[in-house]
Amino acid sequence: DAKTTQPPSMDCAEGRAANLPCNHSTISGNEYVYWYRQIHSQGPQYIIHGLKNNETNEMASLIITEDRKSSTLILPHATLRDTAVYYCIVSFNGGYQKVTFGIGTKLQVIP
Amino acid sequence: ETGVTQSPTHLIKTRGQQVTLRCSSQSGHNTVSWYQQALGQGPQFIFQYYREEENGRGNFPPRFSGLQFPNYSSELNVNALELDDSALYLCASSSGTDEKLFFGSGTQLSVL
Numbered sequence: 526d527a528k529t530t531q532p533p534s535m536d537c538a539e540g541r542a543a544n545l546p547c548n549h550s551t552i553s554g555n556e557y558v559y560w561y562r563q564i565h566s567q568g569p570q571y572i573i574h575g576l577k578n579n580e581t582n583e584m585a586s587l588i589i590t591e592d593r594k595s596s597t598l599i600l601p602h603a604t605l606r607d608t609a610v611y612y613c614i615v616s617f618n619g620g621y622q623k624v625t626f627g628i629g630t631k632l633q634v635i636p
Numbered sequence: 637e638t639g640v641t642q643s644p645t646h647l648i649k650t651r652g653q654q655v656t657l658r659c660s661s662q663s664g665h666n667t668v669s670w671y672q673q674a675l676g677q678g679p680q681f682i683f684q685y686y687r688e689e690e691n692g693r694g695n696f697p698p699r700f701s702g703l704q705f706p707n708y709s710s711e712l713n714v715n716a717l718e719l720d721d722s723a724l725y726l727c728a729s730s731s732g733t734d735e736k737l738f739f740g741s742g743t744q745l746s747v748l
Contacts, residue, residue, distance in 0.1 A: 557735075567741055568726050568740050568741050569737070569739050570739070574735065612678055624681060625678065625681050626678030
């Protein structure tokens, strides 16, 4: 499975868009990008995933570059409840559950 | 529909003891994965069970073992506990047709 690189921490003002980057330069053609977040003392929560097209759901948008070597998770209007650790994972569909998560990005939303 | 539930929420054991952690998967899910999360780290994959059979294992020694039952609930057993086994143990369930993982809130294990 391809490795991912994320900044260890980021700040975002409440109400502004939070843009969380992830580098996955060794991604192969049939590997998906998944995003999860973990709020303190809870289990991780699925956010979104995609292969090569940009994706949007009620929680966030996922932008994947054309060469698929990086992606950005966008929370359009960050709230204090979005403060969490965000994990970017790259793996084959059907196998990513067996992937060890990295340390993720600690997003702090500031009032 | 009920979510993933884990028990107990907290547990304290001493080195050398054995522990069993339990997980009830979300309704309709036939796959359960277990993770260990040390303080300040991301979840590390232990193993996965699909329809009562082990379906993949991470880099953990044999003293970490598991079971999945006909109702798809699962147990994680750890023998000969070591201090480094202190961590949050997370269970996640999924269905064969949906790649989303649904996590429980975990069991916090402390080994003294």
